Amino acid sequence: MAIYNQERFLNRIAEKLGRNRRTKGVIRPHYSFTPQWQVYNGYTQDELVNELKEQCARIHTLFKMATTETLPQVLFETIEELEGQSVVIWDDPRFDEYELHSVFQKWGTFLHSCVGPRNRRSKHRNS
Known part of the structure; x- marks a missing residue:
């Protein structure tokens, strides 16, 4: 899994702590x-x-259960309930396995994809 801007983030943390960043010996x-x-x-x-x-429930997080057959409908209802206009996805074979790419395309959902050998981000509207 790629971590974006990791070096810049760690350098900034070290700077805020008032010290040089430790890169060896950890x-x-x-x-x-x-x-x-x-x-x-x-x-x-x-x-x-x-x-x-x-x-x-303890951490006030929405929980919905779905079967393989009901997954597209439950996902659509959840995105609608949360007034979602875009979805962030990653390169995962289960999106194809459960045919979710075609579902997103049918809905016209805007996808933010983290795909490719270096997890480059691409943005595209499925419509």
């Missing part, structure tokens, strides 16, 4: 205890969905 910590990987171990798919639904 070592990712190794944790001997990692309980976060076991929290939902053993949950069924239904239990995981219920947990996600509860977590979304």
Whole structure:
């Protein structure tokens, strides 16, 4: 995954901290205890969905469930409810698998795409 403007961002953070940016000698910590990987171990798919639904409610995040068949309609209704005029997508084979590109094209939705070998951004209106 490409991170846009990473160097500029990190330089600015170092500047705001009043120091030179550290580019060498930074070592990712190794944790001997990692309980976060076991929290939902053993949950069924239904239990995981219920947990996600509860977590979304706690942080005031919209949760909608869809099947493969209802995904285009649920997606369209959600974009309409949120008064969305454009959608940001990335290079993911599931957009083709679920035929969402053709759905966006049918709706005339403005897409912001992060696609290509360097994740170049392209903007185009599907109509």
